[in-house]
Amino acid sequence: MRTERNLTRLDRLFARLDREPERPVHLDEPRMSRHRVVLLGSTLGFYLAIVVAVLTTSWLVRFDWQVMFFRPYQQWPEIHGFLDYWVVLGQRGPTAVMVAAWLGWRSWRQHTLRPLLMFGTALLLLNATVGAAKIGMGRLGPHYATVIGSNEMGQGGDIFPSGHTANAVVTWGILAYLASTPRTRRYLSALSAVVSLSVGLTTVYLGTHWLSDVLLGWAAGLLVLLALPWFEPLAARLEPWLLGLRDRALGRGPSAAVPTPFPVPAPALVRQRTSSGTGDQPSVREPVGAARPRTPAYLAPGPHTARCERTPVTPTGPRRPPHPERVRGTSARPLAGG
Numbered sequence: 001m002r003t004e005r006n007l008t009r010l011d012r013l014f015a016r017l018d019r020e021p022e023r024p025v026h027l028d029e030p031r032m033s034r035h036r037v038v039l040l041g042s043t044l045g046f047y048l049a050i051v052v053a054v055l056t057t058s059w060l061v062r063f064d065w066q067v068m069f070f071r072p073y074q075q076w077p078e079i080h081g082f083l084d085y086w087v088v089l090g091q092r093g094p095t096a097v098m099v100a101a102w103l104g105w106r107s108w109r110q111h112t113l114r115p116l117l118m119f120g121t122a123l124l125l126l127n128a129t130v131g132a133a134k135i136g137m138g139r140l141g142p143h144y145a146t147v148i149g150s151n152e153m154g155q156g157g158d159i160f161p162s163g164h165t166a167n168a169v170v171t172w173g174i175l176a177y178l179a180s181t182p183r184t185r186r187y188l189s190a191l192s193a194v195v196s197l198s199v200g201l202t203t204v205y206l207g208t209h210w211l212s213d214v215l216l217g218w219a220a221g222l223l224v225l226l227a228l229p230w231f232e233p234l235a236a237r238l239e240p241w242l243l244g245l246r247d248r249a250l251g252r253g254p255s256a257a258v259p260t261p262f263p264v265p266a267p268a269l270v271r272q273r274t275s276s277g278t279g280d281q282p283s284v285r286e287p288v289g290a291a292r293p294r295t296p297a298y299l300a301p302g303p304h305t306a307r308c309e310r311t312p313v314t315p316t317g318p319r320r321p322p323h324p325e326r327v328r329g330t331s332a333r334p335l336a337g338g
Contacts, residue, residue, distance in 0.1 A: 029114075030177060032229040040226040047219040054139070054160070054212050057151045064210040065149060068142040072205040083202045090164030090199035095171040096123065103178070113242055115178050117235040118228060122170050125224045130166050133220065134158040142207050162209045162217030165200035169221025172196060177225055196221065 030036070053060040073080055088094055103115035139160035140152040153160075172195050176188035200214035209217075 029232055030229050036226055036229065040223065043219050043222050043226060047216065047223065050212060050216045050219065051137075054151050054216075055153060057149070060212050061151045062149065064142075064212055067204060067211050068145075068207065071207070073207060076205075080206075083205055087164060087199060087202045087206065089172075089195055090168040090203075092163075092167050092171075095167065099171050099174065102175075106178075113239045114235055117238060118178060118231070119174050121231050121235065122174050122224055122228060125227065126166060126170050126221065129224065130161060130163055130217070130220050133161055133216075134163070139210075139213075141213075142210060159209055160213050160216060161220045162200055162203060162213040164203050164209070165196055165214050165217030166221035166224075168192075168196035168199040169218055170224050173221065173225045177228060 050060070100116070100119060103119050106115045107113055135158065137160050138154050138156050138158070140146065140155045140157035141159040144157065145152050146155070169192065172192035173189070176185050176192050179185035179188050196218060197214075200209070200218060203209040204211050204214055
C-alpha cells in the first residue's frame with residue numbers, strides 16, 4: 001500500500017511560492033472610518049501637547065535632563081553592543097530596502113502596485129512632515145546641549161522629533177496596514193508598536209535623543225499611518241497609468257500586436273435558385289472570399305469516374321497503368337481497319 005509523505009512547513013512554503021501569481025478578488029483596503037478619524041485627532045492632540053510642553057520648558061524638559069544625567073549606557077553597559085545593532089531597525093536605508101523588497105514581491109504575486117505605491121506615499125509623507133518639524137524647531141541633542149535645564153530649541157539641531165522612532169513606526173507599521181486579514185493586521189500592529197518603541201528607547205539609552213524626542217517621533221509616525229486611507233483613491237488612479245507605461249515600455253500594448261495580413265470577413269448566407277426557378281433556397285453557409293479547392297492539374301477534362309468505380313489498388317503492387325487504347329471514362333472501341 002502506497003503512503004503519502006507528510007509535507008513539512010518548508011514544503012508547504014515552497015508549494016505556495018510555486019503557485020501562479022494571481023490578483024486577489026477582494027483587497028481589504030483600510031477606510032477612513034469614524035474610529036480612525038477619532039484616533040487621528042487624538043494623536044494630533046498628543047503631538048501638539050508634546051511640542052507645547054517642550055517649548056514652555058515644562059516638567060517634560062526637566063525629566064529629559066534627569067534621564068540624560070542618569071546615563072543609561074553607563075548603568076547597563078553589558079547590553080550596549082546589542083543595542084548598537086538593534087537601533088538599525090529604525091534607520092531609513094536598511095529598513096526601507098528590506099520592506100520594499102517584501103512589498104515588491106507581494107506586488108508581483110498579486111498583480112497590483114498598491115503595496116509599493118502606499119509604501120512610497122508613506123515615506124514621502126514622513127520625509128515632508130518629520131523633516132519640516134526637525135528643521136523648524138532646531139533642537140539640539142543631549143550630547144550637544146549647552147545650558148542645563150534648557151529646552152535647547154532653535155539652536156540649529158535636527159533631533160526633535162526622533163527620526164529613528166518615526167521611521168520605525170512607518171516602516172514596520174506599513175506591513176500591518178497592508179495586511180490581507182484582520183488577524184494578521186492585529187499581530188503586525190502589536191509587533192510594529194513594540195519594535196518602534198524599543199528603537200526609540202534605544203536612542204535614549206545611547207544618549208542620542210531626549211525622551212520627549214521619542215514621544216514626538218512615535219506620534220509623528222502614527223499620524224502618517226492614520227492618514228494613509230486619504231491617499232488610497234490617488235493610488236488607485238495612479239496604478240493603471242503606471243501599468244500602461246510599463247506595458248508600452250515592454251511592447252505589450254495594442255500597438256505591439258501583430259496585425260492580421262488578410263482580414264477574414266464574416267460568414268454570409270448564400271442563396272441559390274432551385275432548378276424549377278420558382279424560388280430561392282438557402283444553401284449551406286460558407287465564408288465569403290474563402291479559397292475553394294482547385295481542380296488538380298493532372299486530371300484531364302471530361303467525365304471522370306468516382307473513386308468507388310475505379311479498380312481497387314492492391315497494397316503490394318502499383319496502380320494498374322491505363323490501357324493505351326482506352327480513353328478514361330469511355331468504352332473500348334476496335335481500332336480502325338481491324
